[in-house]
Amino acid sequence: MPKIKLNAVDLFAGAGGITLGLKKAGYDVVLSNDIDPFFSMAHRRNLPDVPHIQRDITKISTKTYKEFLNGHH
Numbered sequence: 105m106p107k108i109k110l111n112a113v114d115l116f117a118g119a120g121g122i123t124l125g126l127k128k129a130g131y132d133v134v135l136s137n138d139i140d141p142f143f144s145m146a147h148r149r150n151l152p153d154v155p156h157i158q159r160d161i162t163k164i165s166t167k168t169y170k171e172f173l174n175g176h177h
Contacts, residue, residue, distance in 0.1 A: 111173055113137075114154075115161060119146035123154055135172040137161060 110131050114123045117136040126133050136156045138144050144158035155172060157164060 113169065113172070117147050117156070118143045120150040120154075123147070123151050127151075127154075134175070135169070137164065 112126045112131040114136040117138045
């Protein structure tokens with residue numbers, strides 16, 4: 105039976121603890137987000153392979169989320 109790869113988005117990601125846990129659990133974290141510049145900088149340093157958007161969550165369009173989930177970023 106083929107292994108199913110699940111995608112995840114980490115919102116309010118902080119420095120990346122949940123992102124790291126998701127990755128270790130086998131999820132493909134396709135996007136992370138935090139509005140705080142210090143947490144965003146730490147997340148980028150801790151998990152440079154995970155795309156990260158530093159922005160107010162209400163300012164990110166549904167289209168943007170769908171593009172990351174579908175691998176078109």
